Amino acid sequence: MKSIGGWVAVLFALLLSACNQDAGNSFIxxxxxxxGQGSGLVIERNGSNFIVNFQNSSFGKVAGYMKGDLLHVDLPMTSADLTIDKKTGHLIVPGEELVRAGN
Structure with missing residues (x-):
């Protein structure tokens, strides 16, 4: 009986891990x-985290990670939470609004 409980725990952990990775796919x-004031950006998956490349910006490439439904990035001297507007599908970054290229 103990071995079944162990397998259930392992499967549950794998399921949670898979769900967490899916949560950020809409940002990629x-x-x-x-x-707004920015020029555009590219978001790529980097394992369980993300690389956010702020194009034509002094920020350049920064690491990001999911914080609930938000993509959190640590910038020099500050941080920012990125979200996707569920109504428009636009990416909202503090001070700017972006649309997925090709839309």
């Missing part, structure tokens, strides 16, 4: 500016 891609 190339985003272009709709409004």
């Amino acid at each position: 891609g190339t985003w272009t500016k709709v409004s």
Whole structure:
């Protein structure tokens, strides 16, 4: 009976890990500016985390990770939470709004 409980725990942990990775998939891609001060960015998966490349910016490439439904990035001297507007599908970054390239 103990071995069944162990397998259930392992399967549960794997399921949680898979769900967490799926949560960030909607952020992956190339985003272009709709409004605001930025110029665009590219988000790629890097294992269980992300690489956010702020194009034409002094930030360059920074690491990001999921924090609930938000993609959190640590920038020099600050941090930012990125979210996707469920109504428009636009990526909201503090100070700017972006749309997925090709849309």
